[in-house]
Amino acid sequence: MGKGNGYMLCLFLVFFLGEGLSKGVQGLACNWGLQSTHPLQPSIVVKLMKDNGFNKVKLFEADPGALKALANSGIQVMVGIPNELLAPLASNVNNAINYVKQNISTYVSKGVDIRYVAVANEPFLKTYKDTFLHTTFPALQNIQAALIKAGLGKQVKVTIPLNADVYESESGLPSSGDFRPDIHDLMMSIIKFLSDNRGVLTINIYPFLSLYADPNFPVDYAFFNGSAAPVVDGSISYTNVFDANFDTLISALEKNGFGSMPVMIGEVGWPTDGDPNANIEYARRFNQGLLDRIIRGQGTPKRSTPPEVYLFSLIDEDNKSVQPGNFERHWGVFYYDGAIKYQLNMGHGRGLIPAKGVKYLARQWCVMSPGASTSDPNFQNSINYACTYADCTSLGYGSSCGNLDAKSNASYAFNMYYQTMNQRKDSCSFSNLSTITTVNPSRGTCRYEIMIDLGKHERPSNHAPSAAGRKQHFPLIMALVLVLTLIV
Structure with missing residues (x-):
């Protein structure tokens, strides 16, 4: 697939005894x-x-x-x-x-x-x-x-x-x-x-x-x-x-x-x-x-x-x-937090079971302010900045958040940055375009995430780099395409 070398992922591997079917799934x-x-x-x-x-x-x-x-x-x-x-x-x-x-x-x-x-x-x-x-x-x-x-x-x-x-x-x-x-x-x-x-x-x-x-x-x-x-x-x-x-x-x-x-x-x-x-x-x-x-x-x-x-x-x-x-x-059977995306019949009437004991950040989201305008001169750069340092791939054409209007698109980008930055106070400050809400803005297939609270868990290795150290994985051209889409 051309995936990078430092990550680990999970797949089904099924074993059988004898003829397999008669004994059922072993693992x-x-x-x-x-x-x-x-x-x-x-x-x-x-x-x-x-x-x-x-x-x-x-x-x-x-x-x-x-x-x-x-x-x-x-x-x-x-x-x-x-x-x-x-x-x-x-x-x-x-x-x-x-x-x-x-x-x-x-x-x-x-x-x-x-x-x-x-x-x-x-x-x-x-x-x-x-x-x-x-x-x-x-x-x-x-x-x-x-x-x-x-x-x-x-x-x-x-x-x-x-x-x-x-x-x-x-x-x-x-x-x-x-x-x-x-x-x-x-x-x-x-x-x-x-x-x-x-x-x-x-x-x-x-x-x-x-x-x-x-x-x-x-x-x-x-x-x-x-x-x-x-x-x-x-x-x-x-x-x-x-x-x-x-x-x-x-x-x-x-x-x-x-x-x-x-x-x-x-x-x-x-x-x-x-x-x-x-x-x-x-x-x-x-x-x-x-x-x-x-x-x-x-x-x-x-x-x-x-x-x-x-x-x-x-x-x-x-x-x-x-x-x-x-x-x-987005290859996971589970979301990033171990929540189930879709059920699978695992055999013998078993379905998937979600992760247990996950602690989250506060139940709040960073969204575009109701009074803010998409014509604001800082609108484009704010979205571009948010998507440079956070994952906006769900906003692409044909994706789970691909049918949002311009303001909701901006809200999604702002929130992903806010969550990625651990809901830091200054991370929901996009030139007076954003505000914090306790009302979940998720709709339809589009999930506005709340991240795992790493402070309440043992931090696994060094897989959560700082904003300064994190590489820009979201291509600039994709961010620009997103911005143009929002303008239209």
Whole structure:
């Protein structure tokens, strides 16, 4: 997906005993993300996972707060290594030994059930322009050597989460799948190494991105229960893009002598905001369809056994980069505070359970003053400023707050800034355009948030940067488009 390297998110992973269906769901897995200005307390997130039956979690970095909370929890852990660490890990095996000692061995000794180390995150994305081409494999080798030296070689396996763009099909059919020519030899070396060390190949598949990237993509083909015309590949008819994509990988593996290589889906899911196709209806439809087929024990045409699947993701993250799209901050099954976005049938009559014990800031909102005017000369700059330092992605076209009038748009922007700044007194001062209200301005699908009170929780690591230190993730061009929309 091209997502950054420092965050953690959550997905479904379902396991079965025997035939699977006869015994039912054994557990679920997730990615847990921390790129939030006001992240949930780690202990609350662990309780949220356990309450909802998640027994495996994938982290994108060795976050101390998250790992501490996962100790003796009964949850199996995959620890990710961010791309920016690849160069030092590749350059010297001692760096890898120190990394494993500090971030793996230490936590294993404290009761954290670490099963995988995920070296890098989608390092061969074309958009990275070969930045990590020469460091990923050496880093993988050094981490494996370090795990063996630490006595963890059998307990902890290595993998590399890869984007599905590492393979392709010239004909467009799964049976023609092969690895990209520019990285073919490298992929063969990595896959052989993983196979020799009993590792797993991890692939991230995003049917949503197929729809997002191509306006002519048949909508129903993105879902498991759609009525789109099937893609016929010899004797196989593919009725959804997930199966076709996964089997393209299997064909590539078979073609290169690794037909039995185990494969995990590291990320798959559907966002709920930030794009017309990112909505709750589609997200519920996709994730429920995914869960249903795994409960049935349904694999793909080329692999009848369902792969382990991590659903992306557990919680929304308002501080993620939106370079891939405004939807990046809205992949969670839960909102940023652990509130449920939509219900899912988890099997056996179970539904989702929200987070418990969350403490919020005061029940008040910063909105545009009733007497203020959209023609005020400070109006445009005030909105632009608010959206520079807070998450305004829900205001985009086709998003949950995309149909607000100009004043409500400004109110939303002012409030997001006010909440992001912890309701600081001076953070609702937009050139006399704003005021504080205790009347909830939320309407329809548009939620005017109240943030988590970090002062009442143990602050998790340093994931809530100050206004001065926080990077501008909301693109300036998006803010300007927003302003122009408000004027019109």
